[in-house]
Amino acid sequence: MDQLVAIRGFARVVEAGSFTRAADSLDMPNATLSKLVQDLEAHLGVRLLQRTTRRVTVTPEGRDYYEKTMRLLRDLDDIDTSFDIARSKPKGQLRVDVGGSTARDVLIPALPDFMARYPDIRIDLGVSDRSADLIGENIDCVIRGGPLDNSTLVARAIGQAHLITCATPGYLKQFGTPAYPDELKNGHKLISYLSSQSGRAFPFRFERRGEQVEIKVAHRIGINESNAHLAAAVAGLGIIQTFGYAAGAALESGALVEILPDWRPQPYPFHVVYPQNRHVSQRLRVFIDWLLQALPARIAVAPARPRGKTRTR
Numbered sequence: 001m002d003q004l005v006a007i008r009g010f011a012r013v014v015e016a017g018s019f020t021r022a023a024d025s026l027d028m029p030n031a032t033l034s035k036l037v038q039d040l041e042a043h044l045g046v047r048l049l050q051r052t053t054r055r056v057t058v059t060p061e062g063r064d065y066y067e068k069t070m071r072l073l074r075d076l077d078d079i080d081t082s083f084d085i086a087r088s089k090p091k092g093q094l095r096v097d098v099g100g101s102t103a104r105d106v107l108i109p110a111l112p113d114f115m116a117r118y119p120d121i122r123i124d125l126g127v128s129d130r131s132a133d134l135i136g137e138n139i140d141c142v143i144r145g146g147p148l149d150n151s152t153l154v155a156r157a158i159g160q161a162h163l164i165t166c167a168t169p170g171y172l173k174q175f176g177t178p179a180y181p182d183e184l185k186n187g188h189k190l191i192s193y194l195s196s197q198s199g200r201a202f203p204f205r206f207e208r209r210g211e212q213v214e215i216k217v218a219h220r221i222g223i224n225e226s227n228a229h230l231a232a233a234v235a236g237l238g239i240i241q242t243f244g245y246a247a248g249a250a251l252e253s254g255a256l257v258e259i260l261p262d263w264r265p266q267p268y269p270f271h272v273v274y275p276q277n278r279h280v281s282q283r284l285r286v287f288i289d290w291l292l293q294a295l296p297a298r299i300a301v302a303p304a305r306p307r308g309k310t311r312t313r
Helices: 003-016 019-026 030-044 060-087 100-117 169-175 181-185 226-234 244-253 282-294
Strands: 049-051 056-058 092-098 121-127 141-145 153-161 163-167 191-193 204-208 211-215 221-223 240-243 257-259 268-275
Touching: 003 019, 003 030, 003 049, 003 060, 019 030, 056 060, 092 100, 092 282, 100 121, 100 141, 100 226, 100 244, 100 282, 121 282, 141 282, 153 282, 163 204, 163 244, 169 257, 181 204, 181 211, 191 226, 191 240, 221 226, 226 240, 226 244, 240 244, 244 257, 268 282
Parallel strands: 092 121, 092 141, 191 221
Antiparallel strands: 049 056, 141 268, 153 268, 163 240, 163 257, 204 211
């Protein structure tokens, strides 16, 4: 038995909560991983995992062994990293998760620069607006917008995005251009962005000179993926509130028109997030440093506010 390989396999089962997910993340057969853990248990003379047909739970002895061996693995990774730094050539695989429009309009256009700097790093990019399980899915980091509520994760701020409200010229010709947020309640058709976790619609938010307004009305259509959300607006289905970087091309071409520009809400924070208890490899470290340098200006893209007098009540 290769004890180090067995320890790493056991740790992935603990983190993923199942042999199948752990084996997939390690790119090895389920049976091979199960045999590694069995051999490790036989070597130690203790039961590390309690297996049933539905789930895998960690025994008290397994939890203690995991915590102690994780310190060992982190120390070993630190030693490996010190030699990587000396060679100044980070390499290996990075698994990164990012939302749809952020991938399309922010990250992917900037990636050629990173790949040119670090040709030995391979990136597997997971693109969706769902909330990813970093530990269970063995993801190195995620790029997400909004408030953070998971204390087991480390977050680094990478910028703030502007939220804008827009619709097609055809829609506005048919239904009129609202001058105030409250007018959205009067027969306008809203396209809501739905939470991938709860399925609930995010309200439309507005702010002007300290006055905050939140609009919660029944939407005409709700969508839980950012690219499809924008496409629905371009198709003329109604009014959306989205990020300036996502709507930039449609606004520039005239396919969409910003409305209520003086009522833009506070900028929306974006972070790169990674597990607190996981060793930060050199390849992840250089990727995060690059994100902090390359993404803020791209995330902050927004159309200029129109000049001239604004209507007041």
